Amino acid sequence: xxRTNPELTSYVKKLFVSGLYEIVEEKFPSKxxxxxxxxxxxxxxxxxxxxxxxxxxxxxxxxxxxxxxxDGMEFGELEVFSKKYTICSxxxxxxxxxxxxxxxxxNELLETDSHFNRLIMKALADKxxxxxxxxxxxxxxxxxxxxxxxxxxxxxxxxxxSKRDIxxxxxxxxxxxxxxxxxxxxxxxxx
Amino acid sequence: xxRTNPELTSYVKKLFVSGLYEIVEEKFPSKxxxxxxxxxxxxxxxxxxxxxxxxxxxxxxxxxxxxxxxDGMEFGELEVFSKKYTICSxxxxxxxxxxxxxxxxxNELLETDSHFNRLIMKALADKxxxxxxxxxxxxxxxxxxxxxxxxxxxxxxxxxxSKRDIxxxxxxxxxxxxxxxxxxxxxxxxx
DNA sequence: TTATGGTGGGGACAAATGTCCTTTTTAGTA
DNA sequence: TACTAAAAAGGACATTTGTCCCCACCATAA
Numbered sequence: 001x002x003r004t005n006p007e008l009t010s011y012v013k014k015l016f017v018s019g020l021y022e023i024v025e026e027k028f029p030s031k032x033x034x035x036x037x038x039x040x041x042x043x044x045x046x047x048x049x050x051x052x053x054x055x056x057x058x059x060x061x062x063x064x065x066x067x068x069x070x071d072g073m074e075f076g077e078l079e080v081f082s083k084k085y086t087i088c089s090x091x092x093x094x095x096x097x098x099x100x101x102x103x104x105x106x107n108e109l110l111e112t113d114s115h116f117n118r119l120i121m122k123a124l125a126d127k128x129x130x131x132x133x134x135x136x137x138x139x140x141x142x143x144x145x146x147x148x149x150x151x152x153x154x155x156x157x158x159x160x161x162s163k164r165d166i167x168x169x170x171x172x173x174x175x176x177x178x179x180x181x182x183x184x185x186x187x188x189x190x191x
Numbered sequence: 192x193x194r195t196n197p198e199l200t201s202y203v204k205k206l207f208v209s210g211l212y213e214i215v216e217e218k219f220p221s222k223x224x225x226x227x228x229x230x231x232x233x234x235x236x237x238x239x240x241x242x243x244x245x246x247x248x249x250x251x252x253x254x255x256x257x258x259x260x261x262d263g264m265e266f267g268e269l270e271v272f273s274k275k276y277t278i279c280s281x282x283x284x285x286x287x288x289x290x291x292x293x294x295x296x297x298n299e300l301l302e303t304d305s306h307f308n309r310l311i312m313k314a315l316a317d318k319x320x321x322x323x324x325x326x327x328x329x330x331x332x333x334x335x336x337x338x339x340x341x342x343x344x345x346x347x348x349x350x351x352x353s354k355r356d357i358x359x360x361x362x363x364x365x366x367x368x369x370x371x372x373x374x375x376x377x378x379x380x381x382x
Numbered sequence: 383t384t385a386t387g388g389t390g391g392g393g394a395c396a397a398a399t400g401t402c403c404t405t406t407t408t409a410g411t412a
Numbered sequence: 413t414a415c416t417a418a419a420a421a422g423g424a425c426a427t428t429t430g431t432c433c434c435c436a437c438c439a440t441a442a
Contacts, residue, residue, distance in 0.1 A: 056327045064327035081309075081316035087323050110312070114302060118272075121301070124315040125272035128322070132278050135326045136247045136255035139362035142428070163390065171330035176429050178391055333398070354420060367399050369421055 001154040001169075002051055002068040003130065008119050009072030012046045012099055015109070015116070022105050028096045035076055037089045044076045044106045050096035053165055054088045065169040066131075068093070068161070074123060080106055093161065138171055143180040146170050192345040192360075193242055193259040194321065199310050200263030203237045203290055206300070206307070213296050219287045226267055228280045235267045235297045241287035244356055245279045256360040258321075259284070259352070265314060271297055284352065329362055334371040337361050 016023045025048075028034060035041055037057060047069055054075060055065040066088055069075060075090050080103050101109070109116045138146055147170075150157055157166065167177040207214045216239075219225060226232055228248060238260055245266060246256040257279055260266060266281050271294050292300070300307045329337055338361075341348055348357065358368040 056324055058327070058331060062331055064330060066323050066327070078316045078320055081313040082320065084320075087320055111305060117308065121312060121315065122272040124312070124319065125269045127319050128315065129269055129273065129275075129278055131319070131322055131326075132257050133247055135322075136249070136257070136362075139255060139329075140249060140253055171327075173430055174390085175392080175431080179429085182392080364400060365420080366401080366422080370399085373422080 001150055001157060002070040003073050004070040005072035005074075005123055005126070007072070008074065008123055009046065009048060011116065011119055012072075013048065016099050021101065021109065023099050023101045026098050026100055028092050028098070030092050030094050030096070032096070033089055033091045034096075034098075035086055035088075035090045037087065038085045040085060041076055041079065042103050043100045044074060044080060044103065045090075045098045045100050046074050047071055048097045048099055050092060050094040051160070052090050052092050052096060053169075054090045055168065056088055063168045064171060065165060067127075068169070074120075077106070077120065077124075079103075093165070143170060143172050143176055144184055147177075147180055147184060192341055192348060193261040194264050195261040196263030196265075196314055196317070198263070199265065199314055200237065200239060202307065202310055203263075204239065207290050212292065212300065214290050214292045217289050217291055219283050219289070221283050221285050221287070223287070224280055224282045225287075225289075226277055226279075226281045228278065229276045231276060232267055232270065233294050234291045235265060235271060235294065236281075236289045236291050237265050238262055239288045239290055241283060241285040242351070243281050243283050243287060244360075245281045246359065247279055254359045255362060256356060258318075259360070265311075268297070268311065268315075270294075284356070334361060334363055334367055335375055338368075338371055338375060 012023070015021055016025070026045075030050075034045065034052070048071065050070075052069045052075070053065050054067045054069055055063045057063045067073075069090070075088075076086070079086055110120065111117075137149070150166075150170075161169075163174055163177060167174045170177065172180075203214070206212055207216070217236075221241075225236065225243070239262065241261075243260045243264075243266070244256050245258050245260055246254045248254045258264075260281070266279075267277070270277055301311065302308075328340065341357075341361075352360075354365055354368060358365045361368065
């Protein structure tokens with residue numbers, strides 16, 4: 001549920017401490033919107049500590065959470081390749097530490113550092129791999145099954161992430177989420 | 192709705208005719224399953240003619256269509272980066288022509304041809320960009336709105352693609368799709 | 383202390399969608 | 413031509429989910 005990329009985080013940290021590139025460390029408090037949908041930015045971020053939510057919001061104010069990003073996950077990179085507006089907002093859920101690098105610095109690394117190039121390529125591929133089954137599962141199964149799935153991969157999710165965010169992640173209303181949670185509890189209480 | 196990538200198709204064709212790489216042209220009839228979910232393959236494919244559907248199927252036989260792939264779209268590439276099983280099946284909807292290349296050949300190109308590298312990177316980024324709003328839209332809006340959206344980008348979709356595939360693409364049953372289509376017609380007939 | 387706003391929880395009803403089944407249409411083939 | 417299988421369309425009913433409320437709890441600011 002909260003995605004991570006240990007290999008990437010350790011490599012980018014190494015690049016950072018080498019001092020050879022213009023990589024900057026930044027900190028944000030929780031609930032801070034680091035990038036906002038439909039804008040342009042000139043930086044790519046790598047999370048080194050904390051959790052963010054990456055979400056799309058529509059004209060009616062509804063949010064749909066794409067992913068929860070944890071250690072080693074990057075954001076802002078898609079806009080390097082297709083020079084368009086951002087499609088997601090990214091907001092910190094906990095206090096956050098990131099390493100950031102400009103588009104030009106990012107491009108330079110991609111061209112000169114083949115290991116870095118490979119790691120980014122793999123990170124992109126993993127984002128695709130991960131999204132596909134998740135959305136298909138959410139479409140095909142009732143809310144309850146989705147919660148069971150979540151509990152499997154991340155048992156303490158209710159403590160870290162608000163109900164609203166969980167609902168927006170599964171793609172249902174908070175009401176429906178509560179209903180499903182209650183159902184689940186009465187079912188498990190039987191045993 | 193049917194994704195394409197003209198830049199990539201023209202570049203891969205150029206590589207093919209140059210004869211410098213082990214790129215092979217293959218043809219398939221319609222309804223042929225070119226790759227199957229949960230298997231291993233050793234090739235990357237680029238579509239040069241025709242349309243395929245890329246879908247996930249679950250244990251109950253339900254299909255969820257991820258994308259319709261047209262000219263220039265690649266598949267089988269994700270497994271180069273994370274050496275795991277395929278997550279999708281890909282099946283031709285029309286007669287199909289592809290150019291295929293082995294994983295090792297693909298890797299070699301990525302390392303030696305920086306233009307190719309960039310095109311693949313962008314193709315991956317675009318797949319992510321494209322998926323995000325689509326799934327969020329489908330979750331948040333009723334079927335009818337989804338159909339209206341489809342008509343906008345691809346007015347003749349009902350002629351090319353079967354009802355079942357369209358339903359599996361939107362993530363609803365055929366019954367619901369028909370209901371929505373009928374509603375839409377009676378509404379537009381009023382004017 | 384008293385407001386106040388955010389979050390969690392849930393009742394009652396409405397709307398959307400799924401399930402199951404039947405009929406019609408179409409395309410292909412013996 | 414007639415037969416068959418698959419696709420398209422839709423009726424009737426069940427289930428799921430959403431919408432619109434209200435209430436309780438808790439932190440915090442006035």
